[in-house]
Amino acid sequence: MKNLKRLISLLLALAMCFALAACGSSSDDTSSDTSSDTSTSDDSSDAEDTTGVATEDQVAEASSGDVDNGDGSYYNEELGYTYGTTFYSDEPVTYTMYFNDNDAYPYLDSWYEDGGIFYEIEQATNVHLEITIVNNASYSDRVSLGVSSGDAPYIIPKIYDESTYVTGGGIVAVSDYTQYMPNFTNFYNEYDMEDDVNTILQDDGKFYRLPGMKETALQDYTLLLRKDYFEGAGYSIEDLEADWTWEEFADILIDVKAYMVEQGIVDEDDYIWSDRWCGATSGYSSGGCLLNLISHSYGICTSWSTTASNLADLYFDTEADEFKVSSTSDAYKRYMTVVQKLVDNKILDPETWSQEDTTADSQFYTGKTALILTNRSQITVQEASLEAQVGAGNYELYMAVMPMGTDDDGNAITYQTENSRLECGIMISNNALNELGEDGFIKMMRFVDWLWYSDAGLTLTKWGIEGETYVVNDDGTYSLTDGYYCGGLSIAQTSDDQVDMRLQYGWACGNFMYSGTTELLTSNYSAELQDYYSRMAEYRTLKPLNPAIALSEDDSEAANLYATPAFSEMNTWTLNFAMGKKDIEDDWDEYVAAIEAQNVQYLVDLYNEYYQASK
Numbered sequence: 358m359k360n361l362k363r364l365i366s367l368l369l370a371l372a373m374c375f376a377l378a379a380c381g382s383s384s385d386d387t388s389s390d391t392s393s394d395t396s397t398s399d400d401s402s403d404a405e406d407t408t409g410v411a412t413e414d415q416v417a418e419a420s421s422g423d424v425d426n427g428d429g430s431y432y433n434e435e436l437g438y439t440y441g442t443t444f445y446s447d448e449p450v451t452y453t454m455y456f457n458d459n460d461a462y463p464y465l466d467s468w469y470e471d472g473g474i475f476y477e478i479e480q481a482t483n484v485h486l487e488i489t490i491v492n493n494a495s496y497s498d499r500v501s502l503g504v505s506s507g508d509a510p511y512i513i514p515k516i517y518d519e520s521t522y523v524t525g526g527g528i529v530a531v532s533d534y535t536q537y538m539p540n541f542t543n544f545y546n547e548y549d550m551e552d553d554v555n556t557i558l559q560d561d562g563k564f565y566r567l568p569g570m571k572e573t574a575l576q577d578y579t580l581l582l583r584k585d586y587f588e589g590a591g592y593s594i595e596d597l598e599a600d601w602t603w604e605e606f607a608d609i610l611i612d613v614k615a616y617m618v619e620q621g622i623v624d625e626d627d628y629i630w631s632d633r634w635c636g637a638t639s640g641y642s643s644g645g646c647l648l649n650l651i652s653h654s655y656g657i658c659t660s661w662s663t664t665a666s667n668l669a670d671l672y673f674d675t676e677a678d679e680f681k682v683s684s685t686s687d688a689y690k691r692y693m694t695v696v697q698k699l700v701d702n703k704i705l706d707p708e709t710w711s712q713e714d715t716t717a718d719s720q721f722y723t724g725k726t727a728l729i730l731t732n733r734s735q736i737t738v739q740e741a742s743l744e745a746q747v748g749a750g751n752y753e754l755y756m757a758v759m760p761m762g763t764d765d766d767g768n769a770i771t772y773q774t775e776n777s778r779l780e781c782g783i784m785i786s787n788n789a790l791n792e793l794g795e796d797g798f799i800k801m802m803r804f805v806d807w808l809w810y811s812d813a814g815l816t817l818t819k820w821g822i823e824g825e826t827y828v829v830n831d832d833g834t835y836s837l838t839d840g841y842y843c844g845g846l847s848i849a850q851t852s853d854d855q856v857d858m859r860l861q862y863g864w865a866c867g868n869f870m871y872s873g874t875t876e877l878l879t880s881n882y883s884a885e886l887q888d889y890y891s892r893m894a895e896y897r898t899l900k901p902l903n904p905a906i907a908l909s910e911d912d913s914e915a916a917n918l919y920a921t922p923a924f925s926e927m928n929t930w931t932l933n934f935a936m937g938k939k940d941i942e943d944d945w946d947e948y949v950a951a952i953e954a955q956n957v958q959y960l961v962d963l964y965n966e967y968y969q970a971s972k
Contacts, residue, residue: 410545410554411536419536429539438800441539444807444814446483452789452801453510455503456488457496457868460638461738462845462859464490474863477822484804486512494638504528504786511789511801514809514868517781519566521917523559524910529785530563537799538806540814541567544872548572553778555905560913567809569780569871571878576759576773576893578634578646581731581739583724584755590616598758599896602769603651603695606760610704613727622724628706629727630699633714643928644710644935646730648696653774655692655762656900657683659931670927671964673903680906680964682957684927685949687765693934693941700937707936722746731756733886734865737847756889758896772900773893780871783809810872818869819846819881826858835880846881906967916960923955 411419420441423431430441437447458464469475479485489510491499500516503509504527513528522528535542545554550570557564587594590613597609614629623629633639634646644660652659657672670683683689699705709717720726722742731739736756743752761769783805790798808814820827826841837843841858842850845865850857858864865881879890908916930948933939939948 410532410551411538411542413542413546415536416539416542420539436796436800438803440803440807442811442813444482444484444804444811446800446804449483449485450800451485451487452512452804453487453489454512455496455500455510455514456490457493457515458490459493459867462863462866464488464863465861467861468863472822472825472862474818474821474866474869477817478808481817482804482807494641500784504784507788509786509788511786511793512805513784513786515781516566516784519557519782519784520559520913522784523565524914527787528565529787529790530559530561530565531567531783531785531802532563532565534799534802537802538810540806540810541570544570544810548778548874550778552902552905556777556902557779558905558907560907560909562907566782566784567805568782569809571778571780571871571873572875574773574776574778574899575875575878575890576775576897577732578650578730578775579732579759579889580728580757581736582755582757583727584753586613586617586622586727587755588753589613589620594755594757598760598892600769601760602763603654603692603760604763607695607698607702607704610699610727611702614702614704617727626703627725628703629725630704630709630729631706631712631717631720631726632709632730633717634730635709635717636712636714638714640710644931647709648931648935650730650759650774651692651696651762652683652689654759654770654772655688656764656770656772657686657688657692659683659689659927670924671960675901680961680968682952682961684931685952685957688762690941690945692762693931696935697937697941700935710932710935718742724752733847733882734845736886737849738844741844741849756885758889758892761897771896771898773897776900776902782871809869812873812877815870815873815877819865819877821858821862821864826862826864843881847883847886848881904968904971906964906971908963908967912963912967916963919956919959923952923957923960926951926955 420431423433426432426439426441428442430439430443432439439445456464467473475486475488487510496515500509500513501521504513504522505525507527509527519528535545544550548570553570554564554568557566557568559565582594584594587609590609592609592612597605601609610630614623617623617629618625632647635644635648640646640660646660648660649658658670671680672683672686673679674681696705700707706720717726717729718739721729721739722745724743724747729739740754743754759774761771764770785802785805789801793801808818820835820837821841823829825838827835827837830836837846837848837858839852840855842848842855843858843865845859845867856862859866879887882890930939930951934941934948
């Protein structure tokens with residue numbers, strides 16, 4: 358025990374020394390080229406570690422006082438737990454956690470009963486997760502309140518942007534503890550995640566969110582089309598999707614509507630596209646998913662894409678080798694011209710930006726609209742709901758590859774709209790460190806490492822209990838057992854006596870499963886999804902990651918003061934354009950003046966100053 362404590366103290370002392378050195382540097386030195394804060398050696402190879410993530414040697418050293426179980430896991434006799442491939446606490450332990458509760462699969466008490474996700478996590482690890490349930494719509498506000506007030510639970514999952522919490526001191530610099538996380542570190546090293554993780558480094562060279570890490574970027578959100586409507590209008594989606602642009606897609610939709618009017622499906626004044634994840638329910642009335650996807654296809658950022666890495670919707674122009682403002686770019690004007698064309702021709706319902714998701718769903722399920730956004734979790738629900746209302750054999754669906762934007766010369770931009778291999782992740786409250794103590798905190802980090810980053814933990818939270826909810830077939834594929842289906846895994850119900858294991862027991866819910874190998878991430882994919890990803894890989898390429906910018910605490914605070922009103926102004930105008938209340942041509946000069954009046958040039962200059970200093 359004493360040897361282990363000496364090792365821990367040495368590692369933490371060294372981490373503090375490196376942190377002090379990083380904090381003492383000037384803002385001109387701020388970049389991703391920051392020495393590891395967890396280095397335990399003066400060797401030059403350690404000095405080249407720029408991410409603050411522990412090396413495999415550091416993981417081995419942190420585990421040197423433990424007994425190797427021979428299966429990739431270790432046992433600490435004095436501390437009383439096993440970690441690595443498995444995690445198990447000899448003594449029952451409770452960790453508190455925020456739980457993001459989704460209206461599509463709301464929490465039930467049965468999740469803590471035999472067969473439920475929390476029950477089975479406890480059976481596997483002897484850890485009881487005491488959750489604070491927060492509705493998805495107010496999750497970010499509740500997390501902000503909890504962290505700022507000092508009342509946050511220990512574990513805070515499903516965080517997309519941790520930057521606003523860093524300066525307040527309410528969350529732990531989790532990169533200080535990756536030496537105690539063998540699964541995280543092994544995945545990071547095996548799949549070369551350094552460039553990706555660099556994008557979330559803060560000014561001190563550390564990161565404060567344990568990100569979900571994926572072997573490759575998988576374009577999740579896309580369009581689900583009524584193929585029968587498109588074919589009725591004379592269009593073969595399979596022949597067009599490889600090369601179509603948004604401008605061409607808009608013209609196609611105008612013809613599709615003409616066909617639907619001719620067939621008596623809709624009237625001239627009806628819209629044939631009403632969408633979800635864009636309005637009040639989950640788009641936070643900011644344009645949400647759709648405007649995010651379309652803008653990314655034009656190489657810029659708006660709506661959901663705004664984070665600390667692109668304040669006020671900055672984007673990186675590779676040809677100019679500098680950051681620019683998305684909202685006043687020619688690309689913004691092109692993309693918003695397409696959106697206005699869709700609204701003006703009564704294709705895209707402008708209520709999309711303010712309505713409940715269920716409104717869009719209802720229009721699609723009754724056959725009144727020709728397309729809707731989908732993802733790998735939602736598609737099963739959409740197919741089943743459409744069949745229930747329209748009837749089997751009366752429709753045909755197709756997951757299409759997203760249309761492409763165009764550049765200044767009118768050429769198609771072939772990048773898929775998602776390129777990051779990072780997902781949302783987990784923050785750890787300082788309350789955990791303060792209340793559990795050093796040994797207890799490290800023990801909790803071992804648990805977090807197992808649950809969110811080991812194959813065993815990820816398989817458990819995704820598939821449930823082997824032999825009960827799923828089986829592994831002879832060819833290595835996974836299948837649910839006869840008694841279950843799962844909307845979250847896009848596995849449809851095939852008989853009335855089946856139970857949705859996500860709804861009833863909490864498996865495959867969004868709080869846990871956002872890391873893993875491509876094999877594990879795609880282990881539930883239907884032939885339809887496999888075909889979609891095959892076409893995506895063939896037709897689109899991955900855009901290189903933007904340069905990582907880590908602002909100093911002072912600059913970050915100043916940038917947020919400028920960025921908040923700038924984004925608000927941009928968002929207000931964008932929604933007015935998208936609803937047809939403002940005209941992209943007639944009101945363009947007034948719009949640009951309004952954006953520039955928010956001092957966005959300060960942000961551009963700041964980011965480019967940091968970027969140039971990092972080169």
